[in-house]
Amino acid sequence: EVQLVESGGGLVQPGGSLRLSCSASGFTFSNYAMHWVRQAPGKGLEYVSAISSNGGSTYYADSVKGRFTISRDNSKNTLYLQMSSLRAEDTAVYYCVKSLSGNYYYVPVDYWGQGTLVTVSS
Amino acid sequence: DIQMTQSPSSLSASVGDRVTITCRASQGISNYLAWFQQKPGKAPKSLIFAASSLQSGVPSKFSGSGSGTDFTLIISSLQPEDFATYYCQQYNSYPGTFGQGTKLEI
Numbered sequence: 161e162v163q164l165v166e167s168g169g170g171l172v173q174p175g176g177s178l179r180l181s182c183s184a185s186g187f188t189f190s191n192y193a194m195h196w197v198r199q200a201p202g203k204g205l206e207y208v209s210a211i212s213s214n215g216g217s218t219y220y221a222d223s224v225k226g227r228f229t230i231s232r233d234n235s236k237n238t239l240y241l242q243m244s245s246l247r248a249e250d251t252a253v254y255y256c257v258k259s260l261s262g263n264y265y266y267v268p269v270d271y272w273g274q275g276t277l278v279t280v281s282s
Numbered sequence: 283d284i285q286m287t288q289s290p291s292s293l294s295a296s297v298g299d300r301v302t303i304t305c306r307a308s309q310g311i312s313n314y315l316a317w318f319q320q321k322p323g324k325a326p327k328s329l330i331f332a333a334s335s336l337q338s339g340v341p342s343k344f345s346g347s348g349s350g351t352d353f354t355l356i357i358s359s360l361q362p363e364d365f366a367t368y369y370c371q372q373y374n375s376y377p378g379t380f381g382q383g384t385k386l387e388i
Contacts, residue, residue, distance in 0.1 A: 204369065204380060205320075207371075207378045210378075266373065266374065267373065268314075269316070270331075270338075272325040
């Protein structure tokens, strides 16, 4: 059974940093691209970042480019999102999402984690 | 970025009804279109990919169609558990933009 378990969320002050983790199990993690998608309270889904299966390719939404860094440790089956210079508008539930197949482009997602809440407030 | 527009934004229906949700892309995306269901306080659930292919375990009451810029999600014989918010997403190019959502209410 595929499981994606996010952790690391919490309350942080504006300008602060936080690192999210997503522990994956039930599939060969190193074979799949992975994504982060967020959802602000009461709002819709926003695509944040992606990383290829070997970590060699990454993508960032303009809203987080230069502030967030996506990475992965295939030996630990773990996906990360390092967030810095956090703003109030980054407040959201952050979901870890698995790609359906191993390609980086033109591939849909299938499994979602339960999400971790990040609140940026003083 | 490709913009995704869903309609309607909200929809009232009854148990047993058949409903249609549409999604339009601001440019052609072939069939690189997915649909998701989200219930309050829960993570989204993947329903459909490639515009019309059901994800594993998704009942056949859900169906999708379309190509290019116009897509539809049809839910037949609505049951209480189907009342949720539905999102489309294009994955033709990064970022994989989402529609604004359609809230399906009783």
